[in-house]
Amino acid sequence: MLLSKLCCERTKEAPGDAKIKSHILLARAGFIKQVANGIYSMTMPCQRMSQRIQKIIREEMDACDGQEVLFPVVMPRELWETSGRYQSIGSEMVRFKDRSNHDMLLGMTHEEAAVHMANHIVSSYTQLPMMIYQIQTKFRDEARARGGLIRVREFTMKDAYSFHTTKEDLEQYYMQIHKAYQNIFRRIGLKRFIDVKSDSGMMGGSVAHEFMLLTEVGEDSIVLCNHCDYRANMEVASGIIEKPIYADAELALVDTGTDKTIEEVAKRLNVPATQTAKAVVFAVKGDQDQVVIAFVRGDLEVNEAKLKKVLKKDVVAYDGGTSASVVCGNIGPKDLDKSIIVVYDKSLEGTKGMVVGANKEGYHYTGFNFERDIKDAKFDDIAKTRAGDKCPICGGDLRIENGIEIGNIFQLGTKYTQSMGMQVTGPDGQLFNPIMGCYGIGVGRAIASIAQESNDDNGLILPITVAPWQVHICVLRQDDEVVASKANALYKDLESNGIDVLFDDRNCGAGIKFNDADLMGMPIRVVISPKSLQNDEVEITIRKTKESFKVKYEDAINEIKNLITKLEEEYK
RNA sequence: CGGGGUGUAGCGCAGUUUGGUAGCGCGUAUGGUUCGGGACCAUAAGGCCGGAAGUUCGAGUCUUCUCACUCCGACCA
Numbered sequence: 037m038l039l040s041k042l043c044c045e046r047t048k049e050a051p052g053d054a055k056i057k058s059h060i061l062l063a064r065a066g067f068i069k070q071v072a073n074g075i076y077s078m079t080m081p082c083q084r085m086s087q088r089i090q091k092i093i094r095e096e097m098d099a100c101d102g103q104e105v106l107f108p109v110v111m112p113r114e115l116w117e118t119s120g121r122y123q124s125i126g127s128e129m130v131r132f133k134d135r136s137n138h139d140m141l142l143g144m145t146h147e148e149a150a151v152h153m154a155n156h157i158v159s160s161y162t163q164l165p166m167m168i169y170q171i172q173t174k175f176r177d178e179a180r181a182r183g184g185l186i187r188v189r190e191f192t193m194k195d196a197y198s199f200h201t202t203k204e205d206l207e208q209y210y211m212q213i214h215k216a217y218q219n220i221f222r223r224i225g226l227k228r229f230i231d232v233k234s235d236s237g238m239m240g241g242s243v244a245h246e247f248m249l250l251t252e253v254g255e256d257s258i259v260l261c262n263h264c265d266y267r268a269n270m271e272v273a274s275g276i277i278e279k280p281i282y283a284d285a286e287l288a289l290v291d292t293g294t295d296k297t298i299e300e301v302a303k304r305l306n307v308p309a310t311q312t313a314k315a316v317v318f319a320v321k322g323d324q325d326q327v328v329i330a331f332v333r334g335d336l337e338v339n340e341a342k343l344k345k346v347l348k349k350d351v352v353a354y355d356g357g358t359s360a361s362v363v364c365g366n367i368g369p370k371d372l373d374k375s376i377i378v379v380y381d382k383s384l385e386g387t388k389g390m391v392v393g394a395n396k397e398g399y400h401y402t403g404f405n406f407e408r409d410i411k412d413a414k415f416d417d418i419a420k421t422r423a424g425d426k427c428p429i430c431g432g433d434l435r436i437e438n439g440i441e442i443g444n445i446f447q448l449g450t451k452y453t454q455s456m457g458m459q460v461t462g463p464d465g466q467l468f469n470p471i472m473g474c475y476g477i478g479v480g481r482a483i484a485s486i487a488q489e490s491n492d493d494n495g496l497i498l499p500i501t502v503a504p505w506q507v508h509i510c511v512l513r514q515d516d517e518v519v520a521s522k523a524n525a526l527y528k529d530l531e532s533n534g535i536d537v538l539f540d541d542r543n544c545g546a547g548i549k550f551n552d553a554d555l556m557g558m559p560i561r562v563v564i565s566p567k568s569l570q571n572d573e574v575e576i577t578i579r580k581t582k583e584s585f586k587v588k589y590e591d592a593i594n595e596i597k598n599l600i601t602k603l604e605e606e607y608k
Numbered sequence: 609c610g611g612g613g614u615g616u617a618g619c620g621c622a623g624u625u626u627g628g629u630a631g632c633g634c635g636u637a638u639g640g641u642u643c644g645g646g647a648c649c650a651u652a653a654g655g656c657c658g659g660a661a662g663u664u665c666g667a668g669u670c671u672u673c674u675c676a677c678u679c680c681g682a683c684c685a
Contacts, residue, residue, distance in 0.1 A: 048634065048646070049620045053678050073677065121685095128684065145685050179609080179683050187684095195685095255684095353682080444685085476685075512644060547645040554645090565644065575644095 037080070037505065039540040039552070044079040046552050056253045058488035059184025061496050065555050067483075074181025074189035081538075081556065082483065084504035086192060089482050090171050092223045092501065093194050096216040100209075102167045102196055107149035109173060113139035115148050118456045128177050142175040147452045147474060150197035154470075155458040161201045164460070164470060165209055169196035171479065183253065185484035186440060192479040199453075199470040201462065206471045210243070210447055213475050217247055217443055220477065223607050225486055225499025229442065232258050235271040235341050243447040247477075248439030249485045258439045259421050263432030271341035274417050275425025275434050277333075282311050282389030285403030292400045296365030298334040301400055305391055309335040312391040313384055313404070315367035318343070320377075321350035327362060327376045328354075330418055331369060333383035334391075337420040346379055346416040368393030368401060369410050380406070385415040442485050443477040496557030497580050500603040505538040507596060508558035510549040512565035514541060522589065523564045526574065529593055535600065554579070559603055560596060564589075578603070 044066035051070075054060045062068045067082035078086060094104065113131075116122035122141070130142040143149065150168060158166065171194045178189050185191075196213070200206040214231065221229045226249055234246040246269055248258055259273035260266070268274075295301045302309050312334030320326040328351055330338045344350055362373070369392055372378060384390070388405035406413060423436045452458070453469040462468045490497045500506055507530060511523035520541075527539040538558060540549050546565075553561050563575040574592050576599065577584040587595040 045618080045635085047619055052614085052620070055679080070677090125685085126683085147685090174685095176685075180679095180681090182679085446685090474685090510644095515643095545643050545645085545647065547643085547647080550645050552646090563644075567644065 081504040167198040196475040233268040247443040254438035254440040261427035264430040273421040275421040284388040317354040318351040332381040339420040366393040448472040495555030498557040500559040505536040514543040
């Protein structure tokens with residue numbers, strides 16, 4: 037490809053609104069062009085990078101006996117009603133009417149389409165296990181797109197769906213995909229990626245993992261153990277906390293005046309925050325009259341994802357406007373309104389001598405004993421894990437890092453095959469619902485992740501496995517006929533040897549060429565100039581290591597071939 | 609959805625307080641001198657100042673409405 041003809045403009049300055057490295061660099065290198073909020077066009081280099089990533093994904097999926105298929109982008113309402121998700125998914129799914137007034141939607145995930153396809157084709161367990169996958173555009177009307185390609189509304193995704201006869205078979209296959217994902221992320225050049233246990237969210241199902249790139253700019257919080265392999269998304273992480281024992285005491289009503297917060301009350305009564313219980317008020321989503329109160333120890337926070345899981349209901353912030361009587365700031369477990377759903381965190385289990393609200397303006401109780409004073413209380417894990425809590429596996433210290441989700445895998449179970457009525461005949465002649473797994477990777481987010489992780493002050497540093505071109509030729513003094521023809525000949529020769537080359541054939545200064553080459557990040561730079569040709573040489577520089585050496589012009593092709601092989605080794 | 613911010617040349621921005629001929633840097637085009645880390649000189653092209661309505665002799669600038677983008681938060685397979 038001739039750079040002079042490439043539809044891709046590099047700029048010195050980043051868009052004013054770009055904040056994170058990957059966004060700044062992809063924009064400056066001219067890889068992406070924003071069209072609307074969360075919607076981008078990709079120029080040729082970016083599209084080629086996307087295709088290279090897709091090729092690696094295909095190879096790994098095919099190695100897991102995946103069959104590449106294509107589901108529709110636009111689907112009818114009826115299909116999504118069979119799973120119940122037409123109703124349960126909110127405004128992040130775009131809905132519209134076609135010309136004959138049918139309700140239609142844009143696919144944001146394709147479980148329904150996958151089951152629809154499988155259901156009409158598979159009739160016997162002998163056809164299982166089976167995995168189908170596609171690489172296609174998805175649209176999710178995110179409330180807030182941000183960070184360039186990190187969080188967008190329209191994106192390319194690989195989504196795969198597997199069908200199994202037994203749970204054991206799914207589990208075995210799940211491990212196989214898990215391995216394939218590790219291969220994919222390693223091969224596209226990501227370094228700091230890990231898999232974590234995750235919440236299965238709206239997808240349903242039980243076991244789920246997310247693949248995360250650890251980075252400052254990540255939107256997810258990940259809990260990691262400093263000593264063992266334990267790691268989990270904050271949404272599901274559980275740490276062990278120190279539980280100081282306080283002396284049991286008589287229940288006593290004390291005047292706490294206008295003090296409401298844990299900090300104020302603890303200070304007034306001269307007790308540590310760990311000797312208090314905090315009440316956090318929620319309401320069931322869509323029903324502000326159904327109040328939910330979650331109790332955690334005073335020094336802890338409620339983890340809403342865990343609370344939702346315990347309740348099996350969605351909760352939202354309580355807006356205060358209901359019939360239930362709650363005295364905010366003085367809420368306690370004793371004598372609460374019967375209509376309220378109450379959840380206690382494990383941090384309170386077995387505690388005594390605690391300070392709790394009295395459900396009475398201006399008063400708290402001291403000496404509260406959870407075993408004695410609440411009958412039949414059930415304790416669930418609903419507290420947010422903190423850095424410094426102890427690992428549930430080995431007892432080591434936990435730490436918290438940010439991450440970007442770059443892929444995920446779910447053991448779905450029969451949620452969709454059941455709701456959509458997919459049944460096949462089993463070995464015993466009886467019909468059963470196949471057990472499903474599903475597996476996603478965001479291609480655009482992988483591009484952003486690579487850019488985010490692999491760069492320096494001068495620009496992108498693309499792994500050779502995904503770089504749009506392996507070699508970037510800079511010809512200095514394009515106006516010199518001998519140099520120009522030698523450079524052009526090298527360009528042609530490399531291409532005819534199956535090497536992808538970006539040839540900077542512009543007649544401009546060396547600085548401009550070097551800066552553009554660094555910014556765009558191709559792994560191998562070849563400089564050919566009057567100076568190098570004096571000794572009949574060209575200069576080869578490795579972008580990543582800045583390592584540079586000269587080779588004879590005639591040997592250039594072989595040297596470059598060898599170098600490519602050597603660089604590729606690292607991603608095997 | 610809540611709270612802030614910004615819309616002026618392809619890109620980055622000034623000009624708005626106090627209304628009076630549309631600016632700067634980068635980029636682009638042409639000519640020339642240079643040219644191994646974003647060179648220099650000269651010349652030129654490029655704008656309905658996001659949109660609509662209003663105030664005014666006169667609006668990029670003031671008023672009202674609207675749209676878009678964006679940051680923080682809520683939300684998020």
